[in-house]
Amino acid sequence: MTVQARTGLVYGVGALRAAARGDRLVWAVHRAALMNGIIPVVPAMVVSEGFRTEARGDRLEALLAGSEIEPFTGEGARRDGELAARADTTDLVAASVAEAAARRNSAVIATRQAALRAAAGLLGHELVLYAV
Amino acid sequence: MVTKRSVSLADEVAKAVEAAAHEDGVSFSAWLSSAAERQLRVRQGLRGVADWEAEAGALTAEEIAAGEALLARLFSGVSGATSRLRRR
Numbered sequence: 447m448t449v450q451a452r453t454g455l456v457y458g459v460g461a462l463r464a465a466a467r468g469d470r471l472v473w474a475v476h477r478a479a480l481m482n483g484i485i486p487v488v489p490a491m492v493v494s495e496g497f498r499t500e501a502r503g504d505r506l507e508a509l510l511a512g513s514e515i516e517p518f519t520g521e522g523a524r525r526d527g528e529l530a531a532r533a534d535t536t537d538l539v540a541a542s543v544a545e546a547a548a549r550r551n552s553a554v555i556a557t558r559q560a561a562l563r564a565a566a567g568l569l570g571h572e573l574v575l576y577a578v
Numbered sequence: 579m580v581t582k583r584s585v586s587l588a589d590e591v592a593k594a595v596e597a598a599a600h601e602d603g604v605s606f607s608a609w610l611s612s613a614a615e616r617q618l619r620v621r622q623g624l625r626g627v628a629d630w631e632a633e634a635g636a637l638t639a640e641e642i643a644a645g646e647a648l649l650a651r652l653f654s655g656v657s658g659a660t661s662r663l664r665r666r
Contacts, residue, residue, distance in 0.1 A: 471644055475645040475648045476645075485623070505630060508627070512622060553653065
């Protein structure tokens, strides 16, 4: 499906997991982004979940060295909670990824999740996803 | 904490920065600081990639091209499929 051009990149937990496990295409696209002056964005909740579930913290650190970690603010917490409620999901991490992607007009690298697509749809944002 | 430094910029660069800062609603200094911060982040990020490559093996020209092509596809609004490249 082809939709409006995107100007940024947001990583979900799947992107962090793939990098930690040595997915070479994820590292190659991360490199390509940086070489083009694009700094991928990672919502803080994604970072928490990545470190909770992945043993290779060193690889996560290497990926995050070239990423902008978006802080989890009070305002963001309310936004993500309301969005998750509307999307009828308990997956706050997916809601935070969808919300950041919509707000920043960004493509997403993450695992394929119904919650992610539903949350993006509620924001009127057609999800552009590289599913890992 | 802020450090004051005297920097020299080519006239055309200074004019462009001034216009961009005005457009973004920030000061000349804030705009320059933000640009430097981004450049440093890119540099740190590429060091991170190099650290991973030191362990996993350098990305080949083919892999680099595949990454660039995927980025271009995503930015043009086309969703992608699951990676089939090797993992290390």
